[in-house]
Amino acid sequence: MFRVLKPYQIVVDVIVAGLFALVALPYELVSSSTDAYATLSSTLLVLLMATALAVRRISPALALGVAWAGAILQMGFLRPPGFADIAIFAVLYATAAYGSRRVFWAGLASSILGAVVITVYLFGPLPGFNTLSWSNLPTAVALLIAAAFGLGLWWTIGALVRTGIRARENRKAQEAAEAETVTEQERVRIARDMHDVVAHSLAVVIAQADGARYAAAADPQAATAALGTIATTARSALSDVRLLLTQLRHSQGEGPQPTIADLEELYAQVRSAGVDLRVDVEPTPQGIPPAAIQLAVYRILQEALTNALRHGSGGSVTVRLAWHPDRVTLHVQNPLPDSVAPDEPVRGHGLIGMRERALLVGGTLDAAAEDGSFVVSATIPIGRAS
Structure with missing residues (x-):
């Protein structure tokens, strides 16, 4: 009225x-x-x-x-x-x-x-x-x-x-x-990054803590090194979490995102957790890939290696990267424990996050158990990234 x-x-x-x-x-x-x-x-x-x-x-x-x-x-x-x-x-x-x-x-x-x-x-x-x-x-x-x-x-x-x-x-x-959609997408992205950082860091910390506990009596120096790795990983994770929380409170500015230059540090963290990690990059990147592609590759590899730390049997983990002119393909393979059935369905927020990251840049991702190993394969077109 x-x-x-x-x-x-x-x-x-x-x-x-x-x-x-x-x-x-x-x-x-x-x-x-x-x-x-x-x-x-x-x-x-x-x-x-x-x-x-x-x-x-x-x-x-x-x-x-x-x-x-x-x-x-x-x-x-x-x-x-x-x-x-x-x-x-x-x-x-x-x-x-x-x-x-x-x-x-x-x-x-x-x-x-x-x-x-x-x-x-x-x-x-x-x-x-x-x-x-x-x-x-x-x-x-x-x-x-x-x-x-x-x-x-x-x-x-x-x-x-x-x-x-x-x-x-x-x-x-x-x-x-539209503004609400953008805000929600930003929150989802930050939540995904938070999951990747925390899950990977905790997996490394848990693996190092277990190793330090078993090596404390026989090799005190190994235990000390493991504790140092735990402290370094925890500090790095805390810094990343603080940065993500700052972005969540002040969404107008984005902090620096990881790139393929940070992959060596990621590999070092995984190896320091006692994993036999083998990395093969052929062919290597020609020039500097788009930032969205670098972020997607880093986060997918981070989550895949985190899953290998948490759910693998402790055997060798293989990473193969191929930077073609129009696409990048990645392949991560780790052995599964004997307790995991070959036909057991694949679940988890990490796998969903990897698939979403690939889809956001126009790519595809498959994750499945094959012949006693868990394989993550992704193909990301370089030309479609913005």
């Missing part, structure tokens, strides 16, 4: 309605007789039309009802059209521009019905006009068309404004939805 307006808009509408009443009331009093009956009708008519003008934006439905009440009062007192009737045009405009769906169509119906009522009223009971007959029928038809055109014109202008308002609102809603 009521729209939400800013305070200054309400103040402006009230002031406009007050000025309208100050101008319309003397005009209506001058154009009517001087008896008390005419003065009362003029005052009531101006008050009603001014009220309709004041509430036309905050409540188009109420304004339309008040305007009709003023028109009925005018016809009831047999008053001729006057200055106060100008408010009807503003009310019809408001019903089309700001009203609900029902008020919108009620405004259109009012403009048509109002034209008919005006014609019938002027050629009917209103004193000073000829009654409708065949001789003045063309004049009545012309009046009907003119009234319908005048009332309908203001309603049409309001409808055009309504279309502009809706288009602007839809554009803002679309921009807000």
Whole structure:
């Protein structure tokens, strides 16, 4: 029933309605007789039309009802059209521009019905006009068309404004939805990075801790080295987690992302955990690959090696990278424990994250158990990355 307006808009509408009443009331009093009956009708008519003008934006439905009440009062007192009737045009405009769906169509119906009522009223009971007959029928038809055109014109202008308002609102809603989508994608990316960092670092820490526990009695130096690796890995993971949390709080800036230059450090961490890691890169990258490709390759390898640390049998892990001019292929293979069935389905958030990273840069990824080993294979087109 009521729209939400800013305070200054309400103040402006009230002031406009007050000025309208100050101008319309003397005009209506001058154009009517001087008896008390005419003065009362003029005052009531101006008050009603001014009220309709004041509430036309905050409540188009109420304004339309008040305007009709003023028109009925005018016809009831047999008053001729006057200055106060100008408010009807503003009310019809408001019903089309700001009203609900029902008020919108009620405004259109009012403009048509109002034209008919005006014609019938002027050629009917209103004193000073000829009654409708065949001789003045063309004049009545012309009046009907003119009234319908005048009332309908203001309603049409309001409808055009309504279309502009809706288009602007839809554009803002679309921009807000797009911004929310981008924000959600950024959160998912950060969550994926968080998973990769924490999962890999914890896998290295657990492997080193187990090794240090077994080697503590026989080889204290090995235990000390393992504890040093644990401390270094934990510090690195803590730094990465802090960076990701900072990005999550302040998404307008992104921190540095790992590249293929950081792969050697990743391999060193895995080897320090006691894994026999064999890496083969052939052919090597020609030039500098796009940043999105480097990030995808690093994160996929990081997750694949983390899975090898956590779920592998402890045998040799093989990594093969091939940097072709149009694509990069990677292949990670590690032996599975005997307790894992060959046909056991592959599950886990890490595998989902690897597949999503490949898909984001237009690539594909397969992960499955093959002949007692777990194999991760990915193909990423270099030309599609942005």
